[in-house]
Amino acid sequence: MAKTAKKTKKSSAKSRQALKPLVLVDGSSYLYRAFHAMPALMNSRGEPTGAIYGVVNMLRRLLTDIEPEYIAVVFDAPGKTFRDDMYKEYKANRPPMPDELRGQIETLHQVVRAMGLPLIMQRGVEADDVIGTLATEATQAGQDMPVLISTGDKDMAQLVDDKVSLINTMNGVRMDPAGVVDKFGVRPDQIIDYLALIGDSVDNVPGVPKVGPKTAVKWLEAHNTLDEIMAHADDIKGKVGESLHDSLGQLPLSRQLVTIKCDVDMDSGVKDLQRRAPDTAELKTLFQRLEFKGWLSALLDHDIAGNAEPGNKGAPGNTQSINETVPATAADYDTVYKKTEFEKWLKKLSGATLFAFDLETTSLAYMDAEIVGVSFSIKPGEAAYVPVAHQYVGVPQQLERQYVLQQLKPLLEDESQQKLGQHMKYDMNVLANYDIALRGVRHDSMLESYVLDSTATRHDMDSLALKYLGHKTIHYEDVAGKGKKQCRFDEVPIEQAAPYAAEDADITLRLHETLWSKLARDKKLKHVYDDMEIPLLPVLSRIERNGVMVDAIMLAKQSKELSKRINEIQAEAFEEAGESFNLGSPKQIQAILFGKLELPVRAKTPKGQPSTAEAVLQELASNYALPKLILEFRSMSKLKSTYTDKLPLQINSRTGRVHTSYHQAVAATGRLSSSDPNLQNIPIRTPEGRRIRQAFVAPEGYRILAADYSQIELRIMAHLSEDAGLLSAFAAGDDIHRATAAEVFAVDPGQVSDSQRRSAKAINFGLIYGMSAFGLAKQLGTERRQAQEYIDLYFHRYPGVKDFMDRTREQARQQLYVETVFGRRLHVPDINASNAQRRQYAERTAINAPMQGTAADIIKMAMIEVDHWLLKAGLDARMIMQVHDELVFEVAEADLDELQQNVCALMAAAAELKVPLVVDAGVGSNWDEAH
Numbered sequence: 001m002a003k004t005a006k007k008t009k010k011s012s013a014k015s016r017q018a019l020k021p022l023v024l025v026d027g028s029s030y031l032y033r034a035f036h037a038m039p040a041l042m043n044s045r046g047e048p049t050g051a052i053y054g055v056v057n058m059l060r061r062l063l064t065d066i067e068p069e070y071i072a073v074v075f076d077a078p079g080k081t082f083r084d085d086m087y088k089e090y091k092a093n094r095p096p097m098p099d100e101l102r103g104q105i106e107t108l109h110q111v112v113r114a115m116g117l118p119l120i121m122q123r124g125v126e127a128d129d130v131i132g133t134l135a136t137e138a139t140q141a142g143q144d145m146p147v148l149i150s151t152g153d154k155d156m157a158q159l160v161d162d163k164v165s166l167i168n169t170m171n172g173v174r175m176d177p178a179g180v181v182d183k184f185g186v187r188p189d190q191i192i193d194y195l196a197l198i199g200d201s202v203d204n205v206p207g208v209p210k211v212g213p214k215t216a217v218k219w220l221e222a223h224n225t226l227d228e229i230m231a232h233a234d235d236i237k238g239k240v241g242e243s244l245h246d247s248l249g250q251l252p253l254s255r256q257l258v259t260i261k262c263d264v265d266m267d268s269g270v271k272d273l274q275r276r277a278p279d280t281a282e283l284k285t286l287f288q289r290l291e292f293k294g295w296l297s298a299l300l301d302h303d304i305a306g307n308a309e310p311g312n313k314g315a316p317g318n319t320q321s322i323n324e325t326v327p328a329t330a331a332d333y334d335t336v337y338k339k340t341e342f343e344k345w346l347k348k349l350s351g352a353t354l355f356a357f358d359l360e361t362t363s364l365a366y367m368d369a370e371i372v373g374v375s376f377s378i379k380p381g382e383a384a385y386v387p388v389a390h391q392y393v394g395v396p397q398q399l400e401r402q403y404v405l406q407q408l409k410p411l412l413e414d415e416s417q418q419k420l421g422q423h424m425k426y427d428m429n430v431l432a433n434y435d436i437a438l439r440g441v442r443h444d445s446m447l448e449s450y451v452l453d454s455t456a457t458r459h460d461m462d463s464l465a466l467k468y469l470g471h472k473t474i475h476y477e478d479v480a481g482k483g484k485k486q487c488r489f490d491e492v493p494i495e496q497a498a499p500y501a502a503e504d505a506d507i508t509l510r511l512h513e514t515l516w517s518k519l520a521r522d523k524k525l526k527h528v529y530d531d532m533e534i535p536l537l538p539v540l541s542r543i544e545r546n547g548v549m550v551d552a553i554m555l556a557k558q559s560k561e562l563s564k565r566i567n568e569i570q571a572e573a574f575e576e577a578g579e580s581f582n583l584g585s586p587k588q589i590q591a592i593l594f595g596k597l598e599l600p601v602r603a604k605t606p607k608g609q610p611s612t613a614e615a616v617l618q619e620l621a622s623n624y625a626l627p628k629l630i631l632e633f634r635s636m637s638k639l640k641s642t643y644t645d646k647l648p649l650q651i652n653s654r655t656g657r658v659h660t661s662y663h664q665a666v667a668a669t670g671r672l673s674s675s676d677p678n679l680q681n682i683p684i685r686t687p688e689g690r691r692i693r694q695a696f697v698a699p700e701g702y703r704i705l706a707a708d709y710s711q712i713e714l715r716i717m718a719h720l721s722e723d724a725g726l727l728s729a730f731a732a733g734d735d736i737h738r739a740t741a742a743e744v745f746a747v748d749p750g751q752v753s754d755s756q757r758r759s760a761k762a763i764n765f766g767l768i769y770g771m772s773a774f775g776l777a778k779q780l781g782t783e784r785r786q787a788q789e790y791i792d793l794y795f796h797r798y799p800g801v802k803d804f805m806d807r808t809r810e811q812a813r814q815q816l817y818v819e820t821v822f823g824r825r826l827h828v829p830d831i832n833a834s835n836a837q838r839r840q841y842a843e844r845t846a847i848n849a850p851m852q853g854t855a856a857d858i859i860k861m862a863m864i865e866v867d868h869w870l871l872k873a874g875l876d877a878r879m880i881m882q883v884h885d886e887l888v889f890e891v892a893e894a895d896l897d898e899l900q901q902n903v904c905a906l907m908a909a910a911a912e913l914k915v916p917l918v919v920d921a922g923v924g925s926n927w928d929e930a931h
Contacts, residue, residue, distance in 0.1 A: 023068040026151035027075040043291040048100040077121040116276035132260035139163040158191035161606035185217035189608035193226035195258040208247045333502035334384040352378040354418045356509040366429035372490045375505040383502035418442035428541045448515035450665035451529045455827040459665045474500040524823025539867040547657030552648040559644040576626040670856035696927035706930035708886035710918040713851045719913040723800025730915035737761040743797035770844025812846035820853035862910035
């Protein structure tokens with residue numbers, strides 16, 4: 001199946017690689033932790049083996065959990081480093097390495113290399129410096145690879161940023177920038193200063209006497225940097241202030257000693273760190289010598305290095321996998337070559353109350369995908385694969401595709417015959433290429449997982465099988481290869497393809513049995529699944545296959561105009577800067593804005609560098625020309641590369657239309673997302689964005705109808721809060737922003753100024769998204785005190801809203817989730833986090849999610865109702881897009897009035913709230929005109 005990420009599992013090897021991090025293992029940290037944590041194990045010859053066992057055990061667990069493609073295990077090299085030259089007493093207090101540990105190092109290195117893991121030792125520096133250098137290289141422009149550092153060393157926290165995270169060697173807990181703040185009380189860019197202040201007795205780094213973590217955090221909260229603390233040393237009183245004053249001379253040295261060097265001159269780089277296949281022969285020899293019987297047994301059973309440790313809490317000799325949470329069912333898979341065998345399976349399928357079904361195809365693009373084979377399962381552990389279009393030298397005789405599909409068609413189109421799949425919309429779309437209308441889809445394991453926990457990051461088959469079944473599936477790359485060598489599925493030999501394909505159906509059935517038993521117990525979640533997500537599948541399939549017509553000639557013209565404007569912006573920017581530079585390079589922008597032009601630094605990156613993020617540039621753009629030009633350059637470049645250049649290339653050669661993919665199992669709130677192309681991010685507030693929408697056109701004799709809900713989230717707020725003022729305003733059909741302004745500013749609605757209405761609008765929407773007084777002040781361009789007064793006035797006038805927010809926060813704290821009006825559950829696990837930043841974000845999510853999630857539920861229900869009506873109405877009309885709160889149609893001019901009247905009525909009646917749902921509709925020859 002070259003299918004959607006098995007079908008979300010089977011994304012291409014290239015995209016999977018892009019998402020996987022470079023894993024950098026602090027081998028020296030592993031070594032000492034293992035030595036002190038493990039018992040004094042020895043083999044029968046009296047050789048110590050505990051540290052080796054502990055390190056290899058941690059590595060195997062890491063490889064099982066992460067499955068990295070790029071990795072390095074870094075150890076300290078023997079001999080002195082540059083820090084010893086800098087400070088003679090560096091690490092002077094460390095005792096010499098115990099002999100029983102030193103004797104294990106060389107053998108450990110042999111095992112690591114035999115596992116296929118690149119091992120690095122660099123003389124003159126420490127392992128930390130090598131890791132810092134590789135992490136820096138990996139995250140630079142051009143590489144742009146996320147990095148995961150496995151270590152127990154607190155110094156590594158200084159490397160953490162939005163692309164670099166840590167994972168604890170002992171408990172597997174990951175640490176991102178928020179996690180650093182949670183653990184240490186300071187940001188990653190403050191860790192160096194924090195370490196310099198507290199010192200390190202193990203490494204003999206002098207800190208400030210009497211200053212511990214709490215004082216260091218307190219000072220950094222007050223002064224932000226060590227330099228500022230030193231500059232204000234005279235302001236810090238008492239004995240601790242005296243200690244600081246006495247330490248001013250040595251603090252710069254302490255800072256140098258704890259700073260990880262990120263520019264080590266190395267012979268190897270990130271590109272050299274690809275994980276290799278393990279040398280199983282060498283591993284067998286080593287494990288025999290070390291007497292690691294459990295691992296040796298696994299190797300003899302054809303297991304590979306990197307699978308889960310076959311021991312009980314690390315004890316050698318026990319061969320049961322620690323990750324096997326559910327006993328694996330023995331698999332009995334058939335490969336069907338003959339009609340008699342196929343007919344037996346057809347009979348089984350016809351008599352089954354439910355069967356799992358899956359397609360193997362040539363492409364992820366459903367409009368172009370060709371069927372290579374089909375698989376099905378009606379009983380866990382039993383499945384069949386029917387190859388129909390494998391093409392390679394020596395391929396066995398297969399049943400003809402036309403025959404197989406012709407035989408399956410009545411079964412697949414039978415509404416009463418219940419089917420199950422993983423991401424069935426893909427199969428539905430591909431089968432439509434062969435004039436088969438898949439009906440009777442009762443279950444989808446991807447959607448079952450999503451409804452159970454939408455906040456889970458992945459709902460693909462690989463992840464679900466591991467999470468719920470303790471089973472590691474065969475990966476697409478295992479049978480089709482990786483990277484440039486990856487072949488299409490029809491080129492995969494059947495003997496390799498069959499177990500993989502049959503497993504798809506088998507695992508889907510097993511997942512369903514586990515997930516449905518959980519889902520069916522909760523009436524609300526079952527309602528969301530049964531009455532929204534499953535019925536929406538065929539609706540989305542029809543929208544996707546309908547596609548939308550775009551004017552390629554118009555887009556080409558827009559691309560030329562954007563290119564011209566981009567060149568003009570560059571010329572203006574070069575003139576402002578006084579030199580040419582790459583407007584797409586944050587590093588060069590940083591040097592120009594904050595180095596050469598000395599613009600004020602509004603924020604810093606986690607590494608302490610001046611930030612060039614969009615929010616920072618927007619703030620600077622109000623007073624300086626160059627940041628404004630850079631923002632415009634970014635906007636124009638994105639529109640050109642993402643839309644005007646790319647959309648014409650995405651026009652399907654067969655249909656002449658663009659076909660997006662809508663994803664049900666991505667957004668935590670229940671909203672749909674769109675990709676290839678993403679039709680939901682085309683800006684509507686800029687002239688350039690609206691011009692792109694003008695290229696979404698109706699064919700001759702047709703019109704575009706766009707219908708969207710008016711202020712739906714505010715209406716949901718009124719419903720949930722039951723605030724009398726909001727309910728009254730919506731019931732009366734008032735302009736809600738004008739009504740709010742009248743309440744907040746205590747004026748007659750007719751006397752509300754445009755400025756007051758804009759402020760009220762900002763308050764209305766800001767509170768929905770949990771905006772603070774600081775955020776509102778920034779948006780309104782006013783003082784924080786004034787913004788807080790506006791919020792206080794709002795809550796005074798609309799007390800029900802504040803009660804709802806307080807009630808929702810408390811409910812979330814108690815049950816760790818909130819719900820939409822219709823029962824969709826949105827988990828907020830960080831609502832009780834000790835870290836204020838994470839906790840406040842969870843609180844904002846808890847308030848917003850019921851409104852955004854309810855809005856998502858309502859439009860899904862509306863889509864189902866409208867689609868049902870369209871199928872019966874017999875109009876020459878079709879739904880072609882869904883964008884947030886908007887549905888877009890293509891309709892023959894003769895049927896326009898009937899469509900508009902019924903669509904608006906059906907959308908307005910999709911849900912019954914305490915306030916009316918209002919639908920606005922527009923018509924035009926293109927999408928922009930229809931607004």
